Amino acid sequence: MKTQAQKVKHSNVAELDFADPAVDDLLKFSIRQQLESLAQQQLSQAERKLKLQQSFTQAMTAVLTDSVTVHEQLTALFTDMYDQAMLSMAQAALSQDVLTRQYVSATGLIMSPLNCSTTIKDIYRIRGFVRGLDKAIKAKLSNRKQVRLLYPACGPFAPLLLPLLQYYQDEGGVDSSQLKVVLVDIQPGAIQSLHQLVKDLNVSDYVEAIVEADATQYEPQGAIDILLLEALQHGFTQEGQLSIARHQVQFLSLDGFLVPQSISVQAIMVHGDTEFNQQWQSAAYTHSSNLSAREQRVELGEILHISKTALIAMQPITLSGDIEVVQAGTLLLPDGVTDMPERILAIYARIHAFGDEVVDEYDSGITHPLPDMTFYVDATPSVPDNKYFVARGGERVGFYYQLSGLPRFIPVKA
């Protein structure tokens, strides 16, 4: 049977590559565009905006309530929010180039607006961040009249904030004289899309500025009370979270809040099949509450801790070739684990959003453990290569974090 990509290729869309995942995304996009234009024929602009606003408020109502909303209901609400946000993005009429341009900058991956658009469906990431952010904003408002919030690398939908602003607008709690936000992204397509979305929602009074800039260089005007930042991929790799946070933390007021308040990066040794396959076979969905094989792991411990204090104290080291690294944690590899040679290293982030709100392992794509097949303990790679790190139980391993276009951890013998 032919795949969708193959069929399209055979219908003379010659410039598309064969079964390329990037092309699949484009295909999905063009199909969606057709569906969208169909939908638009039946909806007036006013009706479309109302549906958009309602979808955002309804998703946030479910997220902010303390009673448990079942997963299927949350999925439906977040899918609706995504569909409505995509309709808004379609109104912004981004060119195909602007929509799909993705590249690696000096400090990390810059995802395309198209690839970023799905992050608004990442239920438990948004839930943890929004609940934390709501608490952070209200805590700040307890001793001042107005709070200024900066959200760098916010993506085309600023999904950790704009839904909450729409909820405040509809349901009350925080008005636009109390909260002013600055949205920053380096992608022109994200900026175009943000302008459209802010206009379509009822939130423009909260928005002080939408800025196209590199967040590792951008200097906000005036002090910032809350820095909201999530430029993460799983395993704390690829995107420039640490470089952006290190630069922006200097503009945070002395008592300002970083959201997330802290990120703890953990290292574990796992049986790959048990960890990534078997334990999920009977789970309804991947989430920390559905983990069943935790006790089968060998926990190595925390390799990096990021908080406001840690960021301010961080002293990167410059290596030859101008490569900057940050010294992270040192771990003692346990000795005498008989099945250690069959285990692989996996690294994941546990995000403490604010107060008691967390995004734990497997709650989101960004907290999904990332396997590292180059790290050997009590075992030897079949083909020697200096890309492999080989150590024995009882040895100490130090981790460094490389602040480059491909941010990642590098283990060394300590």
Ligand SMILES: C[S@@+](CC[C@H](N)C(=O)[O-])C[C@H]1O[C@@H](n2cnc3c(N)ncnc32)[C@H](O)[C@@H]1O
């Ligand atoms: C995964 S997307 C959106 C992340 C968003 N915070 C969210 O919660 O969904 C990542 C976005 O970060 C932006 N970005 C990455 N590095 C950046 C940088 N150095 N300066 C500004 N924007 C950046 C990209 O352009 C992209 O729009």
